[in-house]
Amino acid sequence: QHPGWPAHLGPVRVPAGRVSLRPIRLRDASVWSRIRIRDRAHLEPWEPTGRGSWEARNHTSNWPALWSSLKAEARRGAMIPLVIELDGNFAGQLTIGNIVRGALRSGWIGYWVAKDAGGQGVATAALALGLDHCFGAVGLHRVEATVRPENLASRAVLAKVGFREEGLLRRYLDVDGGWRDHQLVALTTEDLQSSVVERLIRAGRVTLP
Ligand code: ACO
Numbered sequence: 496q497h498p499g500w501p502a503h504l505g506p507v508r509v510p511a512g513r514v515s516l517r518p519i520r521l522r523d524a525s526v527w528s529r530i531r532i533r534d535r536a537h538l539e540p541w542e543p544t545g546r547g548s549w550e551a552r553n554h555t556s557n558w559p560a561l562w563s564s565l566k567a568e569a570r571r572g573a574m575i576p577l578v579i580e581l582d583g584n585f586a587g588q589l590t591i592g593n594i595v596r597g598a599l600r601s602g603w604i605g606y607w608v609a610k611d612a613g614g615q616g617v618a619t620a621a622l623a624l625g626l627d628h629c630f631g632a633v634g635l636h637r638v639e640a641t642v643r644p645e646n647l648a649s650r651a652v653l654a655k656v657g658f659r660e661e662g663l664l665r666r667y668l669d670v671d672g673g674w675r676d677h678q679l680v681a682l683t684t685e686d687l688q689s690s691v692v693e694r695l696i697r698a699g700r701v702t703l704p
Pocket of ligand 1: 537538541604605606607608609612613614615616617618619620640641642643646647648649651652655
């Protein structure tokens with residue numbers, strides 16, 4: 496096993512309920528598929544372009560292969576694939592990827608939250624839990640994220656947890672059928688005076704249950 500995997504993180508409380516993170520499970524297939532097919536319009540503009548239709552890519556039958564490749568990456572220490580739970584129910588995913596150790600000690604973080612759980616601080620709380628884990632048990636020095644400039648909700652989430660803007664990556668990623676510019680944001684341990692969860696507690700955005 497690698498530092499920080501598997502992980503059960505939280506909960507913290509937001510007005511919508513208790514937010515926690517746990518490893519992906521094989522039996523997440525049906526809820527994962529149901530939410531992603533229902534929320535296509537909410538998710539597709541921000542996600543990497545895939546092959547085949549959205550329905551086919553997000554069919555229940557695709558989860559076992561995805562689950563198994565994410566778990567394999569987690570076992571070799573390169574990823575931390577987590578489910579975001581709201582009051583114990585599947586509400587989205589948070590993934591830490593491209594974990595590199597040695598003199599880099601870096602990784603990226605990404606997330607999505609079901610539309611009906613949105614706008615209530617769930618992504619912000621989940622991101623705070625994930626970041627504290629990165630800088631804690633996982634032992635990273637730097638975590639970065641990339642976001643389309645048009646993705647105002649995600650940019651608001653990144654700003655709330657303290658990410659700094661580092662620049663614009665031109666035509667960086669194939670998203671929603673085209674090469675899209677992305678803003679690069681990052682946090683290093685030097686940026687943090689306290690844990691990210693403590694920062695949100697002080698800002699009145701989360702409480703401890
Ligand atoms: N313009 C400006 N701000 C907005 C807008 C908008 N159109 N829509 C929402 N916001 C703000 C909200 O006001 C809120 O900020 P506030 O608390 O200061 O008021 C913030 O965005 C949302 O915060 P949360 O409630 O914590 O976030 P939520 O749980 O709604 O999840 C997320 C946000 C993850 C972006 C969700 O909408 C989603 O899954 N979208 C589709 C997939 C996606 O974009 N994923 C992120 C890709 S980028 C990356 O992973 C680094």
